[in-house]
Amino acid sequence: MTFMSVSNYLQILERAWNSQDGAKVAVFMSLRHEHANWPNYHIEKPEGLVERFLPSPLDELVILHLKCLFALSQQDYMGAYQIQSNLTQSFTKILQLQKEENWSLPIMYCICLDLRLLAQQAEKSHSGVNEKPGEILEKAAECLMGCFRVCAADNRSAEEDTKRIGMLALVNQLFKVYFRINKLHLCKPLIRAIQSSPFNDSFSLGQQITYKYFVGRKAMFDSDYKMADEYLTYAFENCHKSSKKNKRLILIYLVPVKMLLGYIPSKSVLEKYDVIQFWELVQAVCQGNLKAFDELIEVHESFFIKCGIYLIIEKLKIIAYRNLFKKVYHILKTHQIPVEALQTALVYLGQSDVDLDETECIVANLIYEGKIKGYISHQHRKVVVSKQNPFPPLTSFI
Structure with missing residues (x-):
């Protein structure tokens, strides 16, 4: 003009x-x-x-x-x-x-x-x-x-x-x-208003992407990871390919959500959208290397805190536990794994303050979340895992 x-x-x-x-x-x-x-x-x-x-x-x-x-x-x-x-x-x-x-x-x-x-x-x-x-x-x-x-x-x-x-x-x-002011509880009535609107199909794609991004983030903070996955995936897949900055923002939340659900991101995607901070963490989780996991959280602490995902990242440790216990299972070649053997592995990788009872709690959580198929024999202090697919596989995404 x-x-x-x-x-x-x-x-x-x-x-x-x-x-x-x-x-x-x-x-x-x-x-x-x-x-x-x-x-x-x-x-x-x-x-x-x-x-x-x-x-x-x-x-x-x-x-x-x-x-x-x-x-x-x-x-x-x-x-x-x-x-x-x-x-x-x-x-x-x-x-x-x-x-x-x-x-x-x-x-x-x-x-x-x-x-x-x-x-x-x-x-x-x-x-x-x-x-x-x-x-x-x-x-x-x-x-x-x-x-x-x-x-x-x-x-x-x-x-x-x-x-x-x-x-x-x-x-x-x-x-x-x-x-921005950390009052996410005020979002709830707004979400209800939109969900009950008869004009959902009339909202522009850009507006829907922004809405799904924020509702997905809120679901993540509410520990509703399936809903978070659904909304953040919609936002990521529908965000225009040239909007790399926005796709990166979505991935910062989508990656830990996907990992909590048992999906592993590829290195090429993390590099493409400049969130390579996740890659070494992904490797530590996949290897069950708890020592490396703790060190990487400390190294990238400011990034995770700034993004508001520090507590979510810490929850990925449960996947690292699963992968470590899977290694112990392959080493021992038995479906009846002594809890003491799992504790020894934990202590070896820097978790020196974990006793047998805490080790059992970790295993119980993994069984509850479906990451291990089996049960705990408290009487014999053993984890009895299924003879068929005792450690359901993690899946790659994107």
């Missing part, structure tokens, strides 16, 4: 609003559009200029938008966030009054995304100043919920008219906030 005067900008906005072209209005209300960087749009008090060109209620939105641009030009992120919050609340009232139409949904998507991004910037700029960590984002989520409630309350059944087709985009914005 070539350079444009503010008066021409306002005239374009008026025509787009009157013709109910929500997509065009959204473009010119976006803080990420190029006009946001032009100095002549950084107006501290734009009321007089805007009111000469624009009718109500558009004038209020544009005044707040231009004030927000001015605050950003001064690097006042907290001020910009507060103005954008007011803008979002003003727009919510307008959206609520549009009883029989949904043409303004693109505007909602735009201002809500900008609100979340500004809240994140304000959090960073005000870190340690008055507000508690996450408080600004939590307040932003309350504004987003205002829009969500308006959309969810629209009972019209026609897809082309109802505001409910805007619900998923808002849910994804709210997910991004709740995951």
Whole structure:
């Protein structure tokens, strides 16, 4: 777009609003559009200029938008966030009054995304100043919920008219906030709302991928690994092949989930998406090398903690136990394995604080999870494994 005067900008906005072209209005209300960087749009008090060109209620939105641009030009992120919050609340009232139409949904998507991004910037700029960590984002989520409630309350059944087709985009914005401030319990009612929506097929593929990614992550934290696998696999397989950054993000959670379910990733996939941190860990798990496993967790601790998967990675140790015990089984060549032999193997690989009772507990967990077929003879302190496929095989994926 070539350079444009503010008066021409306002005239374009008026025509787009009157013709109910929500997509065009959204473009010119976006803080990420190029006009946001032009100095002549950084107006501290734009009321007089805007009111000469624009009718109500558009004038209020544009005044707040231009004030927000001015605050950003001064690097006042907290001020910009507060103005954008007011803008979002003003727009919510307008959206609520549009009883029989949904043409303004693109505007909602735009201002809500900008609100979340500004809240994140304000959090960073005000870190340690008055507000508690996450408080600004939590307040932003309350504004987003205002829009969500308006959309969810629209009972019209026609897809082309109802505001409910805007619900998923808002849910994804709210997910991004709740995951950032670690309030995942607030996701549950949003998930129920989407699952009960009759417009699931109407949501864009991109929105569905984002939704599946976050719901898959939540399922992982809830230890529902089958659901996590289903949702994260959908997100990974449907994410465009050129979006390597997004596919990498999905893999960071999909890999440990798959491994917990008994699937092993290939080295080529881990290299392709730059998550090679997992490869040595995969080898340690497959070899049952508990010493190497513990050392690698320590080496990559900051990466796993940053990604929020440290506790999930620790759970992979159960697979390493399974593989170690399988080696003991092959060495002894018997279906009645002394618990003491398994404990000796554990101690040899650095698990010096594990006694016989704890070893039995580890075996019991493996049997419960179906990773070993058999039972424990407590009387004889032996693990009696099945004569047919006592250690169900792990499977490669991707």
